[in-house]
Amino acid sequence: MSTPLVELLDLRQRWPGQQSDCLSIARFALQAGEHLFLHGPSGAGKSTLLSLLAGVLRPTAGEVHLLGQRIDGLPATARDRLRGEHIGYIFQQFNLLPYLSVIDNVLLPCRFSRRRQQRALARGASSLQAEAERLLSHLDLLAPDWLRPVGALSVGQQQRVAAARALIGQPELLLADEPTSALDAVRQQDFLDLLLREANEAGSTLIFVSHDQRLAAHFSRVQALGDFNAGDRA
Numbered sequence: 001m002s003t004p005l006v007e008l009l010d011l012r013q014r015w016p017g018q019q020s021d022c023l024s025i026a027r028f029a030l031q032a033g034e035h036l037f038l039h040g041p042s043g044a045g046k047s048t049l050l051s052l053l054a055g056v057l058r059p060t061a062g063e064v065h066l067l068g069q070r071i072d073g074l075p076a077t078a079r080d081r082l083r084g085e086h087i088g089y090i091f092q093q094f095n096l097l098p099y100l101s102v103i104d105n106v107l108l109p110c111r112f113s114r115r116r117q118q119r120a121l122a123r124g125a126s127s128l129q130a131e132a133e134r135l136l137s138h139l140d141l142l143a144p145d146w147l148r149p150v151g152a153l154s155v156g157q158q159q160r161v162a163a164a165r166a167l168i169g170q171p172e173l174l175l176a177d178e179p180t181s182a183l184d185a186v187r188q189q190d191f192l193d194l195l196l197r198e199a200n201e202a203g204s205t206l207i208f209v210s211h212d213q214r215l216a217a218h219f220s221r222v223q224a225l226g227d228f229n230a231g232d233r234a
């Protein structure tokens with residue numbers, strides 16, 4: 001089998017002040033192009049797992065591999081660069097820059113990564129701005145909102161901006177942490193359509209964290225965190 005796109009080996013994560021490991025994973029791997037629906041109870045460690053895979057967090061022990069490269073020992077700047085180039089991350093709290101406009105937030109990954117710029121333009125758009133507008137329009141965020149500061153938008157609108165920002169430039173890995181929690185049913189469906197279509201066209205690997213089991217049917221692989229995490233039983 002080919003090298004996994006992401007892999008965790010003998011990983012442990014214990015938060016300061018805790019008596020037990022939040023995560024204890026002998027092995028977890030995803031192949032390029034896999035779409036995983038990840039679920040589990042609140043507090044089980046799903047967001048922690050995504051932070052480790054994205055190199056936001058370094059594990060207490062063990063190995064994190066991304067695109068065949070071991071990243072847990074890299075300095076923060078190198079992990080930040082890899083994340084910017086290869087990962088689209090929809091954070092649970094969005095992590096948008098509230099004073100920047102909607103368009104400027106979506107374009108942020110392209111400002112920090114030439115690779116994301118090139119891949120955004122390779123999508124056939126006439127400019128980066130046009131590609132940002134295409135993604136936003138599909139998520140039902142239309143022109144009158146594009147120049148507004150993102151902090152002035154509703155929570156559901158901000159969630160859609162965060163999605164467009166993660167998708168621009170076709171990153172190899174998409175991490176989506178409860179990405180539809182603030183959306184109504186119609187927009188949830190539009191969001192899933194766009195996410196899965198973009199992921200398929202780019203061959204992106206996707207980890208989609210959600211409590212909403214109705215969405216699981218859209219995914220090729222469905223797992224509970226407890227299937228491979230012994231942390232809370234340690």
Ligand SMILES: Nc1ncnc2c1ncn2[C@@H]1O[C@H](COP(=O)(O)OP(=O)(O)OP(=O)(O)O)[C@@H](O)[C@H]1O
Pocket residue numbers: 015016022040041042043044045046047048049
């Ligand atoms: N920055 C932090 N400092 C200390 N403990 C943390 C931190 N972040 C998370 N934890 C702890 O790690 C555990 C797992 O949290 P995490 O947010 O990963 O769970 P989750 O499965 O994503 O939950 P939810 O479904 O509610 O979002 C919790 O016990 C939480 O208190």
